Amino acid sequence: MESTTQHISAQGGPGTAPGPLPVCAAAQTGGLRGGREDRAPRRPGSAARPSAASPACLLAARFALAVLAVACLCMLAAPHAAWAQEAAEAEEGSAVAECAAFGVSGFTRYNTGAARLVDGEDVGYRYPLPEDCTLVLVNTDEGVYVHVDETAAARAGFAPDDAGDFEALRVILEQLDEEASKGGALLADDPGTSWTVTTGDEVEVGAARVRFAVEAGGRRYCSVVPADVPAGMTPQEAAAAQGIDLGDAVRWVEGGQIVAAREIARAEAPTAPDQLAAFFANLDLRPLWVSLKTSGVALAVTFALGLLAAWRTMGTSSRLKGLLDSVFTIPMVLPPTVCGFLLLLVFGQATPVGRWLIDHGVALVFTWPAAVLSAIVVSFPLMYRTALGAFESLDPQMLDAARTLGWSEGRIFRRLMMPLAWPSVAAGTVLAFARAMGEFGCTLFFAGNYAGVTQTIPIAIYFEWMSGNTDVALFWVAVVIALSFAVILFINVYTARSQRYRARGITRGGRRQDAGAPPAAQQATDTVRLDQEALRALLAQPADGAEAAGDKGHAARQSGEKGRR
Amino acid sequence: MHKVISRRALGALASAAMLAGVLGGCSTQATTTGAEGSAPADGSPAANAVELQIFAANSLEKAMPEVEKLYTERTGVTFADTQYKGSGDLVEQMRGGAPVDILITASSGTMDDAAEADLVDEATRQDMFVNDLVVVRAAGSDIQVNALEDVAAVDGNIAIGEPGAVPAGKYANQALASVGLYTNPEGEDGAYADSIASKVVEADKVGTAAQYVATGDCAIGFVYTSDVYRYDGIEVAYTCPDDSHKPIVYPGAVAASSKNAEAAADFLEFCMTDEDALAIWAEYGFELA
Numbered sequence: 001m002e003s004t005t006q007h008i009s010a011q012g013g014p015g016t017a018p019g020p021l022p023v024c025a026a027a028q029t030g031g032l033r034g035g036r037e038d039r040a041p042r043r044p045g046s047a048a049r050p051s052a053a054s055p056a057c058l059l060a061a062r063f064a065l066a067v068l069a070v071a072c073l074c075m076l077a078a079p080h081a082a083w084a085q086e087a088a089e090a091e092e093g094s095a096v097a098e099c100a101a102f103g104v105s106g107f108t109r110y111n112t113g114a115a116r117l118v119d120g121e122d123v124g125y126r127y128p129l130p131e132d133c134t135l136v137l138v139n140t141d142e143g144v145y146v147h148v149d150e151t152a153a154a155r156a157g158f159a160p161d162d163a164g165d166f167e168a169l170r171v172i173l174e175q176l177d178e179e180a181s182k183g184g185a186l187l188a189d190d191p192g193t194s195w196t197v198t199t200g201d202e203v204e205v206g207a208a209r210v211r212f213a214v215e216a217g218g219r220r221y222c223s224v225v226p227a228d229v230p231a232g233m234t235p236q237e238a239a240a241a242q243g244i245d246l247g248d249a250v251r252w253v254e255g256g257q258i259v260a261a262r263e264i265a266r267a268e269a270p271t272a273p274d275q276l277a278a279f280f281a282n283l284d285l286r287p288l289w290v291s292l293k294t295s296g297v298a299l300a301v302t303f304a305l306g307l308l309a310a311w312r313t314m315g316t317s318s319r320l321k322g323l324l325d326s327v328f329t330i331p332m333v334l335p336p337t338v339c340g341f342l343l344l345l346v347f348g349q350a351t352p353v354g355r356w357l358i359d360h361g362v363a364l365v366f367t368w369p370a371a372v373l374s375a376i377v378v379s380f381p382l383m384y385r386t387a388l389g390a391f392e393s394l395d396p397q398m399l400d401a402a403r404t405l406g407w408s409e410g411r412i413f414r415r416l417m418m419p420l421a422w423p424s425v426a427a428g429t430v431l432a433f434a435r436a437m438g439e440f441g442c443t444l445f446f447a448g449n450y451a452g453v454t455q456t457i458p459i460a461i462y463f464e465w466m467s468g469n470t471d472v473a474l475f476w477v478a479v480v481i482a483l484s485f486a487v488i489l490f491i492n493v494y495t496a497r498s499q500r501y502r503a504r505g506i507t508r509g510g511r512r513q514d515a516g517a518p519p520a521a522q523q524a525t526d527t528v529r530l531d532q533e534a535l536r537a538l539l540a541q542p543a544d545g546a547e548a549a550g551d552k553g554h555a556a557r558q559s560g561e562k563g564r565r
Numbered sequence: 566m567h568k569v570i571s572r573r574a575l576g577a578l579a580s581a582a583m584l585a586g587v588l589g590g591c592s593t594q595a596t597t598t599g600a601e602g603s604a605p606a607d608g609s610p611a612a613n614a615v616e617l618q619i620f621a622a623n624s625l626e627k628a629m630p631e632v633e634k635l636y637t638e639r640t641g642v643t644f645a646d647t648q649y650k651g652s653g654d655l656v657e658q659m660r661g662g663a664p665v666d667i668l669i670t671a672s673s674g675t676m677d678d679a680a681e682a683d684l685v686d687e688a689t690r691q692d693m694f695v696n697d698l699v700v701v702r703a704a705g706s707d708i709q710v711n712a713l714e715d716v717a718a719v720d721g722n723i724a725i726g727e728p729g730a731v732p733a734g735k736y737a738n739q740a741l742a743s744v745g746l747y748t749n750p751e752g753e754d755g756a757y758a759d760s761i762a763s764k765v766v767e768a769d770k771v772g773t774a775a776q777y778v779a780t781g782d783c784a785i786g787f788v789y790t791s792d793v794y795r796y797d798g799i800e801v802a803y804t805c806p807d808d809s810h811k812p813i814v815y816p817g818a819v820a821a822s823s824k825n826a827e828a829a830a831d832f833l834e835f836c837m838t839d840e841d842a843l844a845i846w847a848e849y850g851f852e853l854a
Binding site: 184185 | 627
């Protein structure tokens with residue numbers, strides 16, 4: 001995306017030809033650039049602000065989500081929009097000068113060469129050249145040398161002797177060089193450099209000779225050889241004998257074709273939606289699927305294991321419980337990298353345990369199951385702790401009451417504990433899911449960073465930023481923020497709903513019971529009490545029912561006595 | 566109401582059971598995948614389709630994908646997600662049991678480690694590229710470094726790769742040791758001189774060091790010449806003399822555990838001899854050894 005096109009005016013180089021040209025050049029580039037860059041970054045911030053002030057909670061939340069998405073898109077679009085204005089109508093790797101009849105296309109920059117032989121032939125230290133290359137630029141410590149093919153130059157309407165053409169070419173080449181520089185040094189960095197345009201085949205630079213277009217092995221190269229190659233020696237032998245480092249003689253080489261301006265295809269300046277479309281077309285969405293898949297499966301295990309562990313731990317003796325509790329909770333306290341390291345030790349090839357496992361078909365390291373296991377390990381404590389907390393806050397008298405009714409432990413868990421603890425369990429589940437989605441250290445350690453396999457969104461963010469793809473990293477940040485927002489919103493909405501349902505349930509129960517029903521105000525404040533209320537309502541219901549009313553009423557009374565003891 | 570609750574409980578249990586079932590299915594799958602010992606390289610069902618897993622030095626991150634693309638166009642051989650990390654990390658990852666076909670590191674030392682651990686096939690080892698160590702600054706910054714000694718006087722942090730895992734960091738420390746700013750001339754297990762000790766920021770790979778400078782978190786950083794071409798916003802402030810550090814070479818070798826050793830060797834050969842591949846290396850500033 002970055003190296004699209006440049007529309008260059010034939011001016012801008014220092015100390016150049018007279019005429020109306022300088023005015024048109026300065027006005028075009030300067031004006032557009034400054035205005036655009038100033039405006040772009042401000043968009044997201046100003047758009048996001050009003051959402052915070054909105055009153056209606058849920059509406060505001062939805063609105064904020066939408067604004068967030070738009071803001072993110074703007075952020076992504078902003079740099080591209082700036083480009084779109086600046087760039088104009090020539091295809092990639094080409095440029096035309098407005099006030100000249102020629103242009104350059106197929107431009108490539110080669111930052112290093114190679115001393116290797118070409119088809120067994122020693123042509124010196126050689127730089128590759130693009131196909132059908134008619135223009136070669138060589139940047140040396142002594143100046144910039146531009147070789148143009150004579151016939152191609154004539155056809156393109158370029159006159160090497162004409163000062164205006166020369167300056168136009170220099171501006172074109174400096175622009176193309178900047179596009180092709182990949183962040184390296186630029187020709188334009190040093191305005192004082194002397195430029196030489198030649199149609200000759202070679203030029204002497206210090207102790208080296210640059211040959212602009214050498215045919216070898218069916219291709220053309222720009223090669224550097226010693227200025228003085230004694231007969232019977234190959235260029236590299238001569239360089240070695242004379243102590244010349246051919247690779248240091250030239251900074252870099254660029255090649256392209258000099259053509260008439262009309263031959264350069266005019267490309268439409270891409271519009272902002274096009275840029276955005278291109279961004280999304282090139283975007284690798286696999287981290288999202290990997291993340292969802294990994295945390296989804298991890299959550300399934302965590303949910304089952306976490307509930308089971310919480311339920312089982314609850315009933316055990318206090319000393320054993322303390323131990324189990326520590327073991328189950330420790331992954332939450334440990335840095336994730338420690339978990340990852342331990343997993344790597346257990347399953348990796350570095351330890352006897354790992355080797356034994358691998359020999360027996362359990363090779364997990366750097367695979368997708370490893371990512372799942374990492375997510376399970378870090379999310380499990382969250383599920384376990386919330387479930388345990390919820391179960392322990394249930395009134396033991398109620399559980400005992402159920403036992404006296406002859407309910408099995410399993411039935412108590414299913415029918416009593418789960419429904420009563422459900423809001424907490426649901427919140428714990430969502431938290432565990434969020435934690436699994438956000439897992440970074442352990443996954444990176446144990447499962448590595450394989451795009452499409454173990455590369456989850458957090459890992460993608462880190463590596464995209466590290467490899468300089470800031471816009472992609474930003475996109476994933478936006479996705480994560482949106483997802484987290486959705487998760488929190490879900491918890492809030494769900495809690496609100498479940499409390500509405502509870503309030504309704506209690507009023508109904510209260511209506512059936514006579515006096516002594518708790519005042520409505522109390523219900524919203526004390527969750528433990530709420531649970532008791534709900535339980536009482538629950539136990540009261542069958543007593544009112546048609547069948548076995550007497551028996552159950554008796555049992556309930558019994559349980560009350562037991563509790564008092 | 567009783568009914569409502571029990572239905573919920575039932576629903577929760579049912580979904581838990583379903584999820585557990587899904588997991589059961591997954592874990593069986595996991596075992597079979599693991600048994601093949603090439604999980605990340607999976608997804609190539611056709612019997613004759615070759616997929617190569619490359620571990621390459623971090624500095625090759627931008628150039629290597631283009632060469633891989635070219636090779637895929639030519640031969641149909643595909644590539645699993647190539648890992649670009651600090652060379653030391655790559656060797657550790659191989660040691661950890663990651664399936665690999667080709668290893669390319671940024672120093673002889675790290676390749677020696679891999680060879681000692683029998684991770685690579687010594688017969689296929691060859692020096693692929695050479696590189697230069699440079700001091701970079703943010704583009705447009707007015708920091709001047711005209712000699713290695715000037716590093717001590719720079720106002721701001723200095724990004725250096727962690728010498729254990731990042732060869733560029735080791736070379737940097739060797740260069741610093743040549744002017745007395747680091748204690749160990751080997752470039753590892755030493756200490757920085759007091760004048761720079763508090764300013765050194767260690768990076769987990771050479772690209773991170775470059776990125777620290779590009780974002781302005783560090784004033785200067787020690788990276789390779791080729792890194793300047795893959796990160797925007799940094800420029801060379803000073804090129805370290807060749808005699809200030811060990812020669813920077815990138816050895817490549819076929820992994821000992823490779824199941825596609827022949828195809829891997831072919832690709833290495835392609836990297837070093839095909840003129841179109843050479844043109845890509847030249848664009849990104851990698852000089853062939």
